[in-house]
Structure formats: structure tokens, C-alpha cells
Amino acid sequence: MSIDSMKFRQVLGHFPTGVTVVTATNADGTPVGFTIGSFTSVSLDPPLVGFLPMVDSDRWAAINAAGSFCVNILGTHQADLCWRFAKSSIEAPFEGVAWEPSPITGSPVLDRAIAWIDCSIEQVIEAGDHHFVLGRVLEMEHVDPEAEANPLLFFRGQLGDFRKHG
Numbered sequence: 563m564s565i566d567s568m569k570f571r572q573v574l575g576h577f578p579t580g581v582t583v584v585t586a587t588n589a590d591g592t593p594v595g596f597t598i599g600s601f602t603s604v605s606l607d608p609p610l611v612g613f614l615p616m617v618d619s620d621r622w623a624a625i626n627a628a629g630s631f632c633v634n635i636l637g638t639h640q641a642d643l644c645w646r647f648a649k650s651s652i653e654a655p656f657e658g659v660a661w662e663p664s665p666i667t668g669s670p671v672l673d674r675a676i677a678w679i680d681c682s683i684e685q686v687i688e689a690g691d692h693h694f695v696l697g698r699v700l701e702m703e704h705v706d707p708e709a710e711a712n713p714l715l716f717f718r719g720q721l722g723d724f725r726k727h728g
């Protein structure tokens with residue numbers, strides 16, 4: 563049975579995700595990064611996380627070449643970064659964005675991200691038109707638990723925020 567691609571996107575768009583910017587550093591020291599919603603926790607022992615980039619993504623090619631990456635989990639105050647890092651037409655998405663190198667891999671940690679996870683690439687698995695990238699967690703941090711931190715969420719093609727129920 564063939565699945566219509568529009569229907570596929572629409573149905574899967576009903577599964578809400580968080581929004582991250584996955585970053586790395588090119589060999590010439592310049593930063594690279596893109597918006598990724600397919601980020602997931604994978605394993606505690608060993609500590610592994612994963613995400614799924616398109617096989618033909620230039621930015622994924624650059625991150626793969628770097629051999630390491632940092633996952634920046636965005637808060638609602640960073641909605642502009644979600645679109646900025648999703649458009650390949652924006653050639654210098656880091657322009658005007660404050661960041662500092664992560665402690666182990668030197669990948670960009672974006673200012674005011676609500677959490678970040680510094681990783682080395684453990685394995686890249688073929689998964690149709692995407693790769694499933696497994697990262698080994700080397701270092702990680704989150705904002706102060708007392709601080710207000712509202713995660714940016716993506717649902718049916720739109721951004722929103724978290725509301726507590728129950």
C-alpha cells in the first residue's frame with residue numbers, strides 16, 4: 563500500500579515535539595547548526611541520544627564531518643531561532659546570536675537554551691531518506707530548576723508552549 567506524502571506529514575504533525583538546534587564546529591572554526599525536532603533520549607547506560615537528519619542535508623554533512631555535536635533545547639523565548647536555523651536560505655544563521663563553545667566538543671551552546679547536551683557521534687544508521695544519528699553524551703546541563711523554563715513545542719506546523727494539566 564502506498565502512503566501519500568502529504569497525508570504522512572499531516573498525520574505525523576499531530577505528534578508534538580520539542581524544538582532543538584543541533585550545532586557543531588566546522589574545521590575552519592565556523593559554527594554550523596540546524597533546527598531538529600526528531601531529537602530523542604535513547605539509552606541511559608551507555609548514555610545515548612539520537613536525532614534524524616535528511617540524508618542530503620548540507621548541514622548534517624558538516625556536522626557528520628565534525629564528528630560531534632551539541633543539542634540545544636529551545637525555550638519559548640527562542641521561537642525566532644527555530645525558524646532562523648530551519649531556513650537554508652539564511653546563510654549565516656549565527657549572525658547576532660550569542661553562544662559559547664561547549665566544554666568537551668567546542669560545539670556552540672546557544673545563550674538561554676533551557677538545556678544542552680554535548681555529544682560525540684557514536685553511530686549513523688540508514689533510515690530511508692533520513693539517517694538515525696546516535697550520539698554519546700559527554701557533558702550536559704539544564705537551567706536552574708527554580709528558574710522559569712518553558713519549552714518551545716511544535717505541533718501541526720506551529721509553535722506553542724507547555725501548559726500543565728492535572
Ligand SMILES: Cc1cc2nc3c(=O)[nH]c(=O)nc-3n(C[C@H](O)[C@H](O)[C@H](O)COP(=O)(O)O)c2cc1C
Pocket residue numbers: 581596597598599600601614615616618619620621622644645647648649650716
Ligand atoms: C520545528 C522543526 C523541526 C525540524 N526537524 C527536523 C528534523 O528532525 N530532521 C530534519 O532533517 N530536518 C528538520 N527540520 C528542517 C531543517 O531544520 C531544515 O531542513 C534544515 O535546516 C535545512 O538545512 P540544509 O540546508 O542542510 O538542507 C525541522 C524544521 C523545523 C522548523
